[in-house]
Amino acid sequence: MKFPVDKIPVNKTREFLWNVILKKREFNISELQIECPLDRTTIYQYIRLLEKAGYVEVIERGMPSKGKENRYRLIRPVSEPPRLRADGSHVTQGIGRQNMWRTMRIRKVFTLDDLVALSSTEHKVSPEEAETYMKFLEKAGYIKNTDGKSRPKAAYRLIKDTGPKAPMIQRIKRVWDPNLREVVWPN
Amino acid sequence: MEQKQKVKSGTNGGNGPGGGVITTIANTIDQSDFQSPTIAPLKNVAMATNALEKAIKRPRHLPGMICFYGPSGFGKSYSAAFAANKHNAYYIECKSTWSKKAVLAALAKEMGLVPARTMYEMTEQITERLAITDRPLIIDEMDHIVKREAVEIIRDLYEGSGCAMLLIGEENLPNALQKWERFHGRILDFIPAQAADANDVKILAGFYCRRVKIAEDLQIELAKVAKGSIRRICVNLARIEDEALESGMTEIDLHTWSHVLKKQFWTGEATIRKEYVR
Numbered sequence A: 001m002k003f004p005v006d007k008i009p010v011n012k013t014r015e016f017l018w019n020v021i022l023k024k025r026e027f028n029i030s031e032l033q034i035e036c037p038l039d040r041t042t043i044y045q046y047i048r049l050l051e052k053a054g055y056v057e058v059i060e061r062g063m064p065s066k067g068k069e070n071r072y073r074l075i076r077p078v079s080e081p082p083r084l085r086a087d088g089s090h091v092t093q094g095i096g097r098q099n100m101w102r103t104m105r106i107r108k109v110f111t112l113d114d115l116v117a118l119s120s121t122e123h124k125v126s127p128e129e130a131e132t133y134m135k136f137l138e139k140a141g142y143i144k145n146t147d148g149k150s151r152p153k154a155a156y157r158l159i160k161d162t163g164p165k166a167p168m169i170q171r172i173k174r175v176w177d178p179n180l181r182e183v184v185w186p187n
Numbered sequence B: 001m002e003q004k005q006k007v008k009s010g011t012n013g014g015n016g017p018g019g020g021v022i023t024t025i026a027n028t029i030d031q032s033d034f035q036s037p038t039i040a041p042l043k044n045v046a047m048a049t050n051a052l053e054k055a056i057k058r059p060r061h062l063p064g065m066i067c068f069y070g071p072s073g074f075g076k077s078y079s080a081a082f083a084a085n086k087h088n089a090y091y092i093e094c095k096s097t098w099s100k101k102a103v104l105a106a107l108a109k110e111m112g113l114v115p116a117r118t119m120y121e122m123t124e125q126i127t128e129r130l131a132i133t134d135r136p137l138i139i140d141e142m143d144h145i146v147k148r149e150a151v152e153i154i155r156d157l158y159e160g161s162g163c164a165m166l167l168i169g170e171e172n173l174p175n176a177l178q179k180w181e182r183f184h185g186r187i188l189d190f191i192p193a194q195a196a197d198a199n200d201v202k203i204l205a206g207f208y209c210r211r212v213k214i215a216e217d218l219q220i221e222l223a224k225v226a227k228g229s230i231r232r233i234c235v236n237l238a239r240i241e242d243e244a245l246e247s248g249m250t251e252i253d254l255h256t257w258s259h260v261l262k263k264q265f266w267t268g269e270a271t272i273r274k275e276y277v278r
Helices: A014-024 A029-035 A040-052 A095-107 A112-119 A127-139 B002-011 B022-034 B043-056 B076-087 B100-110 B119-130 B142-147 B151-161 B173-178 B198-208 B216-225 B230-246 B254-260
Strands: A056-060 A071-074 A143-145 A156-158 A175-177 A182-185 B065-069 B090-093 B137-140 B165-169 B187-192
Touching (some): A014 A029, A014 A040, A014 A071, A040 A056, A095 A112, A095 A127, A095 A156, A095 B090, A112 B198, B043 B076, B065 B076, B065 B173, B076 B137, B100 B151, B119 B151, B142 B151, B142 B165, B142 B173, B151 B165, B165 B173
Parallel strands (some): B137 B165
Antiparallel strands (some): A056 A071, A143 A156, A175 A182
């Protein structure tokens, strides 16, 4: 899971696998593997988590001795692949940035305070988080200061809207754009 | 006089006993108010988010579209941005130049799909995604769709998916939709946007004027001059914070603002450009 995101091919992403599941509705691991070239164990682990979190259920128990696999059914279709922890709870990391990115795309012109106010739902976004995210987006050329003031009160404009997915800051301080699927800063 | 007002504003927020030590009461209230600040209780934000939630959770035999309308400047889009974050909604803002096909293409892109070539295919594509229904759809500047006679497209998407939708437009939107009789019947609620008031100013101050406490009289005055506009309130709150901090204050009231600092509110009305004043 800690594999850098820019090294993962499209058809090995969680999203790709989830889209296959959405399409099939009923499946076993082998059937998923045909369309999605991931390790069997990787797929199996994710399906187990989905089962634990109540997204899929087993409709037919397999018998490993006879080479018969479990058969699953999707019971809670959602638009985006659930991101789950080992205990089946939801990962909340990244929600703040996704909300900030959405806010920027909707507002077009915004201040740091706008981002904090509009992005803080049940999941709170702190001014510091907003500051960090804006700093990287500015470096990567997504947003631009329009009135020359310093950050907390400055009006920024979104000048590069690449799509609905929020640009990510990787551990090694690079900006990865999941819409373009490329590293946009430094380039 | 001034002090009395401060005490009043203090007691309605918390459980301060008597008005003995004004500053301490003010401080404790500040903290409890801002512990978990959210703009959710702003009038328009609350209406938009709650209506959308109602549409998402409706029993399937009820219609699932919400029409949120009102004059520009009342913070409809602002409220919609919060609602979009809260409900993880798909959001598009229509442009005056958009054809029917452009509406569909924009939607497909917003949903992370590669737009198909024909309108028919795109409709299929989008409907299939919307039918999962865990993510509602917000359409801002709906008036452009009405003008372009593209309303039927939205109806098709709704019919095909049952997805909850929030349609945002100008004051005249409910009337304009009336023309499409079959469309009108699919709307669960018509919600008129409201002018922002002093209470909204107070909530917004928690975000746009975090480091300075604004007295109630200044909040009321600001609400008055902002004429209901959330944007004007935010801009002025930011200015108040800046000016107050510059003068070394952490609290400010109306008298200080207009007579000691001699400042005026930004009202959005045109002023003479400074560089032309010689």
